[in-house]
Amino acid sequence: MFYPYSKELQDAAGLFVKGNFYLWFNKLIPLNNERNCKACNKQGNDKEAVQYYETVYNGLKNNSTLTNLLCEKQESQKQFCLIYKKAGYKIINYQAELKSPLITGIGQTHPNEVGMVFDHTLGIPYIPASSVKGIVRFAHILELIKSDNYEEYKGSDKNGEYIVESDLKTLMPAIFGGDADEEKEGEKKIKKLKGKVIFLDAYPAKVPDLHVDIMNPHYGDYYNDEKGEIPPADYLAPNPIKFLAVKKGTVFTFRALVSKDSVFLLQPVKTAFENALKDEGLGAKTAVGYGRFEIKKDQNKLTAVTKQIQKTKTPVEKMLENLFLLKNTETGRISGEIVNKMEKELKKVEDKGAIAIAIKEKLGSRGFRKLDRKKDGYLSNLIKQLNNS
Numbered sequence: 492m493f494y495p496y497s498k499e500l501q502d503a504a505g506l507f508v509k510g511n512f513y514l515w516f517n518k519l520i521p522l523n524n525e526r527n528c529k530a531c532n533k534q535g536n537d538k539e540a541v542q543y544y545e546t547v548y549n550g551l552k553n554n555s556t557l558t559n560l561l562c563e564k565q566e567s568q569k570q571f572c573l574i575y576k577k578a579g580y581k582i583i584n585y586q587a588e589l590k591s592p593l594i595t596g597i598g599q600t601h602p603n604e605v606g607m608v609f610d611h612t613l614g615i616p617y618i619p620a621s622s623v624k625g626i627v628r629f630a631h632i633l634e635l636i637k638s639d640n641y642e643e644y645k646g647s648d649k650n651g652e653y654i655v656e657s658d659l660k661t662l663m664p665a666i667f668g669g670d671a672d673e674e675k676e677g678e679k680k681i682k683k684l685k686g687k688v689i690f691l692d693a694y695p696a697k698v699p700d701l702h703v704d705i706m707n708p709h710y711g712d713y714y715n716d717e718k719g720e721i722p723p724a725d726y727l728a729p730n731p732i733k734f735l736a737v738k739k740g741t742v743f744t745f746r747a748l749v750s751k752d753s754v755f756l757l758q759p760v761k762t763a764f765e766n767a768l769k770d771e772g773l774g775a776k777t778a779v780g781y782g783r784f785e786i787k788k789d790q791n792k793l794t795a796v797t798k799q800i801q802k803t804k805t806p807v808e809k810m811l812e813n814l815f816l817l818k819n820t821e822t823g824r825i826s827g828e829i830v831n832k833m834e835k836e837l838k839k840v841e842d843k844g845a846i847a848i849a850i851k852e853k854l855g856s857r858g859f860r861k862l863d864r865k866k867d868g869y870l871s872n873l874i875k876q877l878n879n880s
Contacts, residue, residue, distance in 0.1 A: 492521045492535035495528070512551050512614035516544060522602060530603035540603050541703050541733040548735075551614065552698045560613055564694055568746055571691070579751030580689075583761060586696065586744055587768050587784035592704060592736040594782065595622075597775040605734040610694070616701070616737050618693040618773055623745060627690070628667050630771050631763035635661055657681065666756055687750035688760055696742040704736040706776075742787070847873040 494501045500519065520540075523531040532543035551557070572582045595616055599606025610617045635644050635654055646655040656663040657670040664671035668686030672679055708714075711730045713723040721727075747764065749757050765786060767773070772782035847870045863870045 492523055492531055492533060493525065494519070494521055495525075509554050509556070510551065510614075511612070512548050513609035513611050514614065515547060515551075516607070516609065516614075517601070520544070520602060528602065530601070541605075541735060544603075544735060545701055545703050548701055552700075557613065557615070557698055561615065561694065561698060564613065565696070565744060568691055568694070568744070572746055572748060575689075575748050581749040581751075581754060581757050583747040583749065583757070583764060584744070585746075585764065585768065586742055586787040588787060589737065589739045589741045589743070589783070590785050591739050591772075591780050591783045592702070593618075593739075593741070593773065594704070594734065594736050594775040595773075597734060603734075605732060607735050610692075615695065615698055617695070618743065618745075620690040620692045622773060623693055623747075624667065624690040626767040626771055626773055627747075627760070627763045628663075630767035631663070631666065631759065632656075633771075634759070634763060634766065662756060662759055665753060666760060687753040687756055689748040691746040691748075693743045693745045695737075696744060699741040700738040701735050702738050703733055705731055705733050707731050736781070743784070847871075 496519070520530055521533060521535075523529045523535045523537045527537075529537040530540040531537040532539045572580075572584070576582055593616070594607075595618060596606050596608030599608060601607075607616065608619065609615060632654055635641065638644075640660075644654050644658055644661050645652050647653070654661060654663075655672075657672045659665070659671055663669065664684040664686075666686055666688050668684055671682045671684045673682040674680075707729050709725070709729045710723040710727055712727050713721050745764070745768070747760065749760060768784040768786060770783075771777060772780075773784070774782040776782070859870070
């Protein structure tokens, strides 16, 4: 096994316990040797590479900082939508639970041949807005084909029938943008339109779990036989291919905005959105049942997941933001009750040493010493442990 990058990066990768999994997965994985350059685990076994990726991801996903960042991402999207709502836009918001595993970015370039899409700042799986827009577009086309007005939308050529997407009656140009037929002075012209619907990236409600999945093509020799001499028989050796997938049960938040001057598009978009999630599926291998969602109907349960995540960060954040409460406003003394509460909250998080340093910066050296003495050097010991790790 070897790492195809500098010694400095190798040393950093060895301490990669709280980093961004996206960066590690795409930049810092080991290879088995310089000739084959196959992805592998630390022991050089290229058959166990994906299990190794799962282990590294599991080691990184429980970091409390990552949970906080995901909460901030969800809140940022929420505020973005509220700003547009004040400007008259209509918000489409779905919380949907995976009823089967989700495969995202299986065709991404990667030494393991089977890649995966991760958010480049959070390092967790997500569904890009372009993918959401694409599957909603596909679902809308299927609705047009099933509609009573299909004859008005269709065209035909030597390859068969198709939907004339530039026809304004299909709503395709209005929703998704693109070419639109326009009649001017008796002549039909093509006009470029901007879509009236904004699709946002879809993020999980909490840091998701991954698992190792497998596809097992049996007829590789048959497909690779350029001479046509090998039949697709059962005696051919299967070739197991392992890959990462998002576990079923993961809840994702889907958001879109409909322009204030195109409210008539709201219902067609919602219909296509719901059909896309429930019936068509997102990601790869949807034909065999992957990527299917169930839309949550109880909005109280939807927000409960987010609220529960926020609870894990709020006490520590309040502790840092309101450290003046550590002193009694009348006597100037540190409140023993709040000190005990602070210690209780610190025990719930991983980054105790970093938070202890933040407390020291907030209080100053003198205030920190007073607080530290109250707990027999508890905070200073946390800082020492951090420095020695």
